[in-house]
Amino acid sequence: MPELDPGTSGVAKRADHLRIPVTQSTEEDSWLVTYLDVITLLLVMFVVMLALSGGPSEEPGEQISLAPPVVEPLATVPEPATGQTPASSESEAFADRARATLQAAGLGDDITVIPQQDGVRFRISNDILFGSGEAVLSAEGVRQLENLVPLLADSDYQVTVAGHTDSLPIQTPRFPSNWELSSARAGSVVRLFEAAGVARSRLQAAGYADTRPLYRNDTEQGRSRNRRVEIILEGAPSR
Template sequence: MSELDRGSSGVARRADYLQIPLTHSTEEDSWLVTYLDVITLLLVMFVVMLALSGGAAATPDETTVAAVDAAPLAGGGDEQSSPAMDDDAFTERARAALQDAGLSDDITVISHQGGVRFRISNDILYGSGEAVLSREGIRQLENLVPLLASSDYRITVAGHTDSLPIRTDRFPSNWELSSARAGSVVRLFESAGIARERLQATGYADARPLFRNDTEQGRSRNRRVEIILESQPPE
């Protein structure tokens, strides 16, 4: 096969690959051989460059999304102040204050979801069947005032009794007794300077016992006042 035939055969193969219609070559259009070689070389160069670059570059939108997704990780946990973490910190501060005041055995501090709870036995706060705070009860509650005043919690005072019925002129049932006891605590807090819009009182009688009411020990532990602190909803 002559050189011309071999060249023509190569041109035909490249023309078929690039889908370029081929006409019979003459000396006048022999430039087509060089043109097809250049096109082939450029195609190979672009393929190699694309392979070395590791693929198509990310679009501006993709880059922005990636940066937004990575932002919380870069910021760590400092920007997300968890309410639960604040509640735990307040609980520890309350326990330390009660320990310093010698009241850690009389007042139980409980951290719960969305707030903190103080639990105090009625036997310390009141006489039997009474809703007037005892001197010791006043002292214990006054030790809580600085803690409550330094917080932004909504404060609910809940009164609880045992299941033994009461029927007096002032307290026809445990509902009235538990409500009156909660009210006396709220009045003390208000007189100590805690904003009244943060306060509310409620009585549960014996409807929410912690222990069985068929033993004296159980009834004693069910007679209690709970000061429930809850995070205020945003306005």
């Protein structure tokens, strides 16, 4: 069989049929082939890298939970604003003075001082002020409250005494429910402040029963913290 002439190869015949001029490759054009090979290789590597960097794993063990942890307190006191107003600065100063007074009297751990936007809140456990199911102040409760009298007398705040109970029901001849118990306890504190010289026009009492818990009522610790008296100083006294 005679050897095929390159000029009569299939490519040449097709080129001749389609009237396409055939040019012979030279060494000067060989760099173009190498360049195209490199570009093709880079493209393939890019596709492989893109495939390997796929989205996050769908395995259950690798999923990240974004749900916040459950905490016991039901309510929190809002943090003071960064830019303090004159009222908030005055509240902070009063709260610092109150803490120093209570610390000197040895009550720093028994009475919580909470500065607010336009005043200060004192929080005291009912277990310190009253006996179980009672609205008569104990001797220790009287001592603690008397340490607050100079602070109240030396300010222009309106004073609200709020009584709070836990969710356990009470039913006695004097206290048919926690409404009466919480109101009577708030009234006892108000009467002590009035007898100590705080103007009665600045005083008011409120009983909230178990409607404003700070903690869950399904544990003894939570119920103990919910039984409390709060002395709220805010605004200016009514004239």
